[in-house]
Amino acid sequence: MKLRGMGAALASLAVLVASAGLAAAGPGAAGHSHSHDGETDFGRPGDPKKKSRTVEVIMREGDGKMEFVPSRIEVRQGEQIRFVMKNHGELEHEFVLATFEENLKHAEEMAKNPEMEHDEPNMKRLKPKAGTSAVWHFTKAGEFQFACLIPGHMEAGMKGVIVVKPAKAGPAVEAAISKTKKQ
Numbered sequence: 001m002k003l004r005g006m007g008a009a010l011a012s013l014a015v016l017v018a019s020a021g022l023a024a025a026g027p028g029a030a031g032h033s034h035s036h037d038g039e040t041d042f043g044r045p046g047d048p049k050k051k052s053r054t055v056e057v058i059m060r061e062g063d064g065k066m067e068f069v070p071s072r073i074e075v076r077q078g079e080q081i082r083f084v085m086k087n088h089g090e091l092e093h094e095f096v097l098a099t100f101e102e103n104l105k106h107a108e109e110m111a112k113n114p115e116m117e118h119d120e121p122n123m124k125r126l127k128p129k130a131g132t133s134a135v136w137h138f139t140k141a142g143e144f145q146f147a148c149l150i151p152g153h154m155e156a157g158m159k160g161v162i163v164v165k166p167a168k169a170g171p172a173v174e175a176a177i178s179k180t181k182k183q
């Protein structure tokens with residue numbers, strides 16, 4: 001009798017915890033954020049009217065693998081990048097820029113719903129031989145990922161890293177750092 005009561009109490013506690021978890025994970029929480037506007041954990045949609053640096057990204061497949069070329073891109077915090085994507089392959093591919101965690105979660109959703117199509121500032125889907133571009137403003141330093149989330153493609157190698165180096169420190173900070181180094 002006592003045990004049963006305890007079990008029920010635990011069960012309702014579990015429900016409470018679960019719903020609290022859900023409440024905390026409201027819109028904008030990490031996960032499947034489509035970032036229609038504003039800041040994300042990996043930057044923000046770029047402004048095509050402002051200056052940007054062009055980085056070409058080729059998508060291709062063959063020899064049992066799928067890949068982005070290049071698969072590593074270095075960016076300076078604050079830089080705006082225009083990704084010019086070209087699908088040189090025979091299959092459709094995607095370019096999805098996000099945090100590693102978000103891409104992983106998103107890939108799981110794609111596995112359940114492979115026909116999901118993307119056209120967002122940080123997500124593009126390209127037909128074979130097609131090209132497109134996307135402008136992204138890297139406001140945060142860190143390492144982020146671009147990947148093709150079509151089921152099986154990331155596993156076949158279709159992923160890359162974007163390294164966003166911290167913005168240069170001002171002269172005062174640089175001087176302080178060199179002073180500490182000498183000590």
Ligand SMILES: [Cu+2]
Pocket residue numbers: 066092093094148149150153158
């Ligand atoms: Cu792909």
